[in-house]
Amino acid sequence: MNWQITSFISGLLFSVGLAVSGMTNPKNVTGFLDITGDWKPALMFVMVGAILVYATAYRIIMLMFPKPVFEKEYHLPAATSIDKKLIIGSVIFGIGWGIGGYCPGPALTSLGANARDALIFTLFMFAGMWAQKIWDARSVPNQN
Amino acid sequence: MNSEEIKMAFIGGLIIGLASALLLLFNGRIAGIGGIAGRLITFRVPDLMWRLDFVIGLVIGGLLLKNILPASFDLDSRTPVWILAIAGLLVGFGSTEGNGCTSGHGVCGISRLSKRSIAATLTFMAAGIVTVFILRQMGAYQ
Numbered sequence: 001m002n003w004q005i006t007s008f009i010s011g012l013l014f015s016v017g018l019a020v021s022g023m024t025n026p027k028n029v030t031g032f033l034d035i036t037g038d039w040k041p042a043l044m045f046v047m048v049g050a051i052l053v054y055a056t057a058y059r060i061i062m063l064m065f066p067k068p069v070f071e072k073e074y075h076l077p078a079a080t081s082i083d084k085k086l087i088i089g090s091v092i093f094g095i096g097w098g099i100g101g102y103c104p105g106p107a108l109t110s111l112g113a114n115a116r117d118a119l120i121f122t123l124f125m126f127a128g129m130w131a132q133k134i135w136d137a138r139s140v141p142n143q144n
Numbered sequence: 145m146n147s148e149e150i151k152m153a154f155i156g157g158l159i160i161g162l163a164s165a166l167l168l169l170f171n172g173r174i175a176g177i178g179g180i181a182g183r184l185i186t187f188r189v190p191d192l193m194w195r196l197d198f199v200i201g202l203v204i205g206g207l208l209l210k211n212i213l214p215a216s217f218d219l220d221s222r223t224p225v226w227i228l229a230i231a232g233l234l235v236g237f238g239s240t241e242g243n244g245c246t247s248g249h250g251v252c253g254i255s256r257l258s259k260r261s262i263a264a265t266l267t268f269m270a271a272g273i274v275t276v277f278i279l280r281q282m283g284a285y286q
Contacts, residue, residue, distance in 0.1 A: 002170075003170065003171055003194060004193060004194065004197045005197075006166060006167070006170035006171055007167065007170075007171050007173075007193075007194040007195075007197040007198045007201070008197040008198065008200060008201040009166065009201065010163045010164070010166045010167040010170075010171070010175065010198060010201065011163075011197065011198035011199060011200065011201020011202045011205065012163075012201035012202070012204060012205045013159060013162065013163035013166065013201075013205075014159075014160060014163035014164070014175065014177075014198075014201070014202060014205070014247075015201065015202045015203075015204075015205025015206055015209065016156075016159055016163075016205055016209065017156045017157065017158070017159030017160035017161075017162075017163055018156065018160065018205075019156070019205070019206070019209040019213045019216040019217070020152055020155055020156035020159060020213065020216070021152060021153045021154075021155070021156020021157055021159075021160065022149065022152060022153060022156065022216060023156065024206075024216050024217050024218075025215075025216060025217060025218045026218055026221075027218060027221075030276055030285075033269075033272040033273050033275070033276040034273075034276045034277075034280060034285075035273055035277075036277055036280070037276075037277075037280050037285065038285075040149075042149040042150050042152075042153045043153055044153075045150050045153040045154040045157060046153045046154070046156055046157040046160065047157060047250060047251065047254075048154065048157060049153070049154040049155065049156065049157020049158040049160070049161060050157040050158070050160040050161040050164070050251040050255075051157075051161065051251060051254055051255050052157075052158070052161065053157075053158050053160075053161025053162055053164075053165060054161040054164050054165055054251055054252060054255040055254075055255035055256075057161065057162075057164075057165035057168070057169075058165070058168065058252075058255050058256060061165065061168055061169050065169065067172070068168070068169060068170060068171060068172030069169060069170045070170050070171060070172075071170075071171055071172035071173075072172075073172060074168070074172040075172055075173050075174070076174065076256075077174065077243070077253070077258065077260070079243070079260060080258075080259065080260065081260070082259060082260055082263045085241060085242070085243075086242050086243060086260055086263065086264055086267075087242070087263065087264075087267055088241065088242070089237075089238050089239070089240070089241030089242020089243065089264075090238065090242040090249075090263075090264040090265075090267035090268040090271065091238070091267055091268070091271045092234050092237055092238030092241060092242070092271075093178075093234065093235055093237075093238030093239045093241075093242055093245060093268045093271070094238070094267065094268030094269065094270065094271025094272040094274075094275065095234050095238070095271050095272070095275045096230070096231045096232070096233070096234025096235035096236075096237075096238055097231075097235060097246075097268060097271075097272045097275075098271065098272035098273070098274070098275025098276045098279070099227065099230060099231040099234065099275060099279070100223075100227070100228060100231025100232065100235065101231075102231065102232075102235065103177075103178075103235060103239075103245050103246045103247075104177040104178040104181055104235065104239060104245050104246075104247070105177040105202060105245075105246070105247050107232075107235075108177065108181065108199060108202040108203055108206070109202050109203070109205055109206035109209070110206055110217055110218070111203060111206060112202065112203035112204060112205060112206020112207040112208075112209075112210070113206040113207065113209060113210035113217045113219065114207075114210065114219065115217050115218055115219050115221070116219075116221070116222065117218065117221050117222070117223050117228055118218075120225055120228040120229070120232070121228045121231060121232040121235075122232065123232065124228060124229045124230075124231070124232025124233050124236065125181075125232040125233070125235050125236035126181070126185055126236060127232070127233060127236060128232060128233040128234065128235060128236020128237035128238075128240070129178075129181070129182040129185060129236040129237070129239075129240045130185055130236075131233070131236070131237055132182075132236065132237045132240035132241050133185075133186065133240070135237075135241075136241075
C-alpha cells in the first residue's frame with residue numbers, strides 16, 4: 001500500500017512542477033522550439049532545474065540505498081547502444097511534440113485541468129502507443 | 145522572456161526533479177511518463193498499479209492546479225481535432241518506439257549520463273525545432 005501512496009505523491013508533485021514551470025501550456029512549448037521566430041527560451045531552465053536535482057539525488061540514492069524503500073530492486077534501463085529505433089522514435093516524437101506542443105506529462109496534467117485539446121491529444125497519444133506495440137509485435141515476431 | 149518566467153521555469157524544474165527522485169527512492173522506477181503511461185495499456189504487466197497511481201497523481205494534480213495556477217494551462221484553445229490527432233499519434237508512437245520522452249530521456253536519462261538519452265533528447269529537440277520552423281513558414285502561427 002505504501003508504494004502506491006509514494007507513486008501517487010510522485011505523480012502529483014510532478015504535475016505541480018509541470019504547471020509551475022509553464023510546461024503545461026503548449027504555446028510555451030512551441031515558443032521554446034521556435035528558435036528562428038518568436039523564441040521563448042524560458043523552458044530551458046525547467047531542464048536545468050530538474051537535472052540539477054535529479055542528477056544529485058540519483059547519485060546520493062544509489063550510494064546510500066542499495067535497494068529502493070518499497071521495492072526489491074531498482075528498475076533502470078539496461079540498453080546502452082544508440083540504435084536506429086531510438087533515433088527514429090525520437091524524431092517521430094519530436095515532430096508530434098512540435099505540432100501539438102504537448103508531451104505525455106503535460107498532456108495528462110492538462111487533461112486533469114479539463115483542457116479540451118489535451119483530452120483529444122491524450123486519446124490519440126494512447127492510440128499511438130497501442131499502434132507502436134502492434135508494430136513492434138509484427139516486426140519482431142519471436143519476441144514475447 | 146522575463147526573469148519571472150525564468151524563475152518559475154527553474155523552480156518548476158526543481159520540483160520535477162524532486163518528484164522523479166522520490167519515485168526512484170521509494171519505488172525504484174524511472175519517472176518516464178511516456179513509458180509509465182504506455183505500459184498501462186498492455187493490461188498484463190504485474191506492475192500495473194504503481195503506473196496507474198502515478199498517472200492518477202498527474203491527472204488529479206491538474207484538477208487541483210487548474211484553480212491555483214489557471215494561467216499555466218491552455219484551457220480555451222480549440223485546435224482542430226485532426227491536428228491534435230496527428231500530434232497525439234506521433235507522440236504516442238514515437239515516445240514508445242524511442243523508449244522515452246521529455247521526462248524519461250530529457251531529465252532522468254541525461255542526469256544518469258545515459259548516452260542513449262542524450263542522443264534521444266538532442267534528436268527530439270532538433271525534430272521539434274525543425275517542425276515548428278516548417279509550421280512557421282507555412283503560416284501556422286499568424
